[in-house]
Amino acid sequence: MGITGLNHITLAVSDLARSVAFYTDVLGAVQRTASARSAYLELGPIWLCLEATDALTPRADDTHIAFSCAPAEFARLTEHISAHAPLWKENRSEGASLYFLDPDGHKLELHLGDLASRLAHYRDHPEKGVQVLP
Structure with a gap:
């Protein structure tokens, strides 16, 4: 059997509290977990993990x-x-x-x-x- 769907998406973020606020307040996500370094959010059927990092590398594409x-x-x-x-x-x-x-x-x-x-x-x-x- 092959892949059955999307499991989750993890995004590295520089300021966890700011990102949680954006995804919950602006996009309507529901926060499901909280820790010093990560948060799990629910956006409809999507499981989104925000993970704090000190080395964020933006993409140019x-x-x-x-x-x-x-x-x-x-x-x-x-x-x-x-x-x-x-x-x-x-x-x-x-x-x-x-x-x-x-x-x-x-x-x-x-x-x-x-x-x-x-x-x-x-x-x-x-x-x-x-x-x-x-």
Whole structure:
């Protein structure tokens, strides 16, 4: 048997309390554990671990984590997040997206859509040069 899903995501953070506040207050995460060096948060089905570090290395590429929300919540969340986080990229993909940074510069995205909608988009737009495989 192969991989069955995403287990958890760990992000290194420079100020644990500040990051916990961002993820709980701005993104609505529920804090599940607390220690001097880490915190476990729950964001819908996602288990997110924030781990304090003294050696944070920001990435210069487009590597990021994309979160989903209900379509009816997208506008409200976009407005709320935009008021509390800097944006790092304009949306150029299928579906509505907001690209924002957490306090340590981790690149995040709020995205409407799923893999099925992305594949349908590429099927409908062969000029984009993406081959959808069976």
